[in-house]
Amino acid sequence: MHALHQVIHTFFNPHSFTLAMPDVWAGFQVNLKMMFIAEALVLVFALMVAIVRGLPGRGAKPLRALAIAYTDFFRGTPIILVTFIVGFGLPGLQLGFISNRSFTVYGIIALTLVYTAYVSEVFRAGIESVHPSQRSAARSLGLSYGQAMRYVVIPQAVRRVIPPLLNDFVGLQKDTALVSVIGVAEAASLAQQFSTQNGDFPSYVVAAVFFILITIPLARFTDHLVAQREQRERAQAF
C-alpha cells in the first residue's frame, strides 16, 4: 500500500499536477505550432521527392540519384543528430537570414528534413501501387507524363497512402519533444524545468497527457479510414 501511495504521490500528486498545467500547456503550444508547420512542409516536399524519384528517362538520372541520396541520408541519421547539425550548425554558419532563427525554427527544419525522407517513401510506394494500366490509359488519351501523374496517378496514390502517412505524422508529433534538446521551450522541456524546481514528476505526466490527447484522435481517424477502405473493397469483391 505504501508503495502505491508513493507512486501516486510522485507522478499524480494533484496539487503539483494542477500547478504544472499552465506552464506545460504554454510549452505545448510550441509543439502544436511545430507539428502543423512541419507536417504541411513535409507533405509538399515529400511528394516532390517521390515524384523526382520516379521520373523516367536517362536525362533525369542525376535528379533521381539526388532524391535517393537525400532519402538514404535522412532516413539513416538519428533525428537527434540532424537536430544538432541544424540547430548548432546553421547558426555557426553566420549566414544572415538562416543563422539567426529561433530554436523553434531549427526544430521545424530538422523535423521536416527527416520526415520528408520517410514520407517520400510512403508516397513512392503509393505511386508504384497504381496499376501501370492506369498510366497507359491516361497516356493513350494524349495526356503528357506530367498530366497523367497529376490527374490520374497521384490522386489515386495519395488516397491509398493516407493511413501510413498519418502514422508517420504521429511519430513526427512526438518528435517535436525530441528536437527540444537544442533549447526549444516546449512541453517536455518546460515539464523538466518544473520537475527540477519542485522535486517531483507530475509535470511530465501532464506533458504526456497532452501528447496522447492529440495522438488518439489521429489514430482513431486512421483506423476509421482503413476500415472504410476495407469495407469498400469488400463491397467491390461481391
Add this chain to the structure above:
Amino acid sequence: MLDHIDLTVAKHEVVCLIGASGSGKSTLLRCLNMLERIEKGNIVVDGQSLTDGKVDVNALRRKIGIVFQAYNLFPHMTVLQNVMLGPRKVRGLPRDRSETIAHELLQKIGLESKAHEYPDRLSGGQQQRVAIVRALAMEPELMLLDEITSALDPQLVSEVLQLVRGLTEVGMTMIIATHEMGFAREVASKVCFLDGGRILEEGTPEQIFTSPTELRTRSFLARVLDAEKLA
C-alpha cells in the same frame, strides 16, 4: 514480340485481328499507340512516321483512341469526369464545352443517368461502354479495340458490340483484336490471322472464315468454332 508485320489500313476500314492468346494482337495495337517500344520497323499513321524519333507522341495519341480489355477507367473520377478529362486537358476545351461533349456521348449510349456515379458502381458492360466514349470524346481518326469483350460476362457482350457496330456504320476506322468470330465476320472489311507474332494470313472475312489457306488458320478456327458450339 512481333515480326514481319506488314499491314495497311485505309480510312473507314475495319480490320479485325484474330489469333490465339499471345499471338501478338494486343502488342500490335499497343505498338500503334506507342505504348510498346518499337525496336525495328516503321509505322505510319496519317502520313506521319511514329518511328523516326521526331514524332510528338501526345499529338499522335490524340488521333488514336484505344480501348482496353480491362476498361481502365479512372476509379477516382466519376463517369462524367472520365469522359471529360481528354477534351478538357488534351484538347484544351473549356469546362462547359467538355461537359456538353461528355453528356451528349453518355446520352447516346444510354448512360446519362450514371454520369455522376463512380466506375465501380457500373457493370462491366457499362464500364466498357464508358471507356469507348471516353476515347471517342477525343474525336479520334482511328480506334484500336483490344479484346474489349474478353473480360465481360456473356450477357454483357452484346451491348458493347452493339456500340462498336454503330461506330462501323458511321465509318470509323478501326483495328479490332477480338475473340468474337461472329462479330469479326460481320463488321470486318479485312481479317488478319496472327500467329507467333506474325500475320500469317489476311483476307476478307469470307476468305478467312470459309476457305482459309493456312493450316494453322484452319485449325485455330476449328477450335474456336467448336468451343462456341459447346458454349
